[in-house]
Amino acid sequence: TSPFAWLRTRFYYLLIRLYFDHEFSIEEFTRGAKQAFSVVSKLLSQRKLDLLEELVSAEVLQVLKEKISLLPDSHRDALAADIDAIMYTTEGDVRIYYDDDGIKFVSILMCFWYLNGANLPDEAPGEAKVFQIVFGDENTKEKKHLLTANYEFQREFTEGAKPDWTITRIEHPRLLE
Numbered sequence: 793t794s795p796f797a798w799l800r801t802r803f804y805y806l807l808i809r810l811y812f813d814h815e816f817s818i819e820e821f822t823r824g825a826k827q828a829f830s831v832v833s834k835l836l837s838q839r840k841l842d843l844l845e846e847l848v849s850a851e852v853l854q855v856l857k858e859k860i861s862l863l864p865d866s867h868r869d870a871l872a873a874d875i876d877a878i879m880y881t882t883e884g885d886v887r888i889y890y891d892d893d894g895i896k897f898v899s900i901l902m903c904f905w906y907l908n909g910a911n912l913p914d915e916a917p918g919e920a921k922v923f924q925i926v927f928g929d930e931n932t933k934e935k936k937h938l939l940t941a942n943y944e945f946q947r948e949f950t951e952g953a954k955p956d957w958t959i960t961r962i963e964h965p966r967l968l969e
Contacts, residue, residue, distance in 0.1 A: 804886040808898055812888075812949040821945075822881055824957070825902045829943050830875040832959060836860060837872035848959045849946075859968050867967045870910035870939060880905040884942060895953075899946040899960065907936040940965055 808816045828847065835843050841857055848856070860868065884901035891897070944961035948954075962968070 801883050801886050804888060807888060808886075812896065812898060818883070821900065822883075822902070825900075825943070825945060826875060826878055826881055826904070828945070828957075828959065829902070829904050829941065830873050830878070832943070832962070833871050833873040833941065833964075836962075837868055837870075839868070846956075848962070852960060852962055856962065856968075863968070866911050870908050870912055870937065870967050871964055872908065872910075873904065873906040873939075873941070877907040878904055879907060879938065894950075896949040897946055898949060899944055901942060901944045901961070904941045904943070906939055906941070908939055909934065909936050912937055939967070 805816065805818050832844060832847055835841070836856065839860055841853060841860065844853055844856075882903050884903045885899075886901075887897075887899045889897055889899075942961065942963040942965075943959050945957040946960040947957045
């Protein structure tokens with residue numbers, strides 16, 4: 793990320809700690825986001841969308857129901873990310889905003905890069921080449937794809953609101969389009 797974006801996100805983390813949650817830690821948030829990403833991606837892969845109701849916003853869940861039903865098995869299998877297969881995680885964007893009724897929200901976009909052994913084509917038509925990594929020797933070759941996903945987490949910070957983060961955006965480029 794650019795130095796400006798890095799400074800901007802750190803400034804927002806400071807604002808979150810000062811005005812919303814004095815115990816907020818981006819390191820702890822990132823650990824929880826990785827765990828949530830792993831759980832949600834596996835449930836999506838298994839088409840267990842009813843188990844996502846407490847984790848994902850209703851609007852996102854409705855869109856996912858439509859998209860998941862149309863996915864080929866190979867793409868659906870590629871959605872699943874084991875927590876140990878997450879190679880890199882970073883924050884994409886942080887926003888603090890108030891709606892028309894004065895309700896306070898914080899949203900954090902997290903970007904994940906993960907390895908998955910699904911049987912995907914080497915190239916998707918009209919898309920960039922999917923990165924592949926081969927493990928083992930000639931006899932025990934195992935091919936894995938390096939895939940990306942973006943999940944946006946949102947929390948309401950109005951007094952009396954539940955202290956839960958909800959996923960308000962799910963993107964798996966080349967898989968969920």
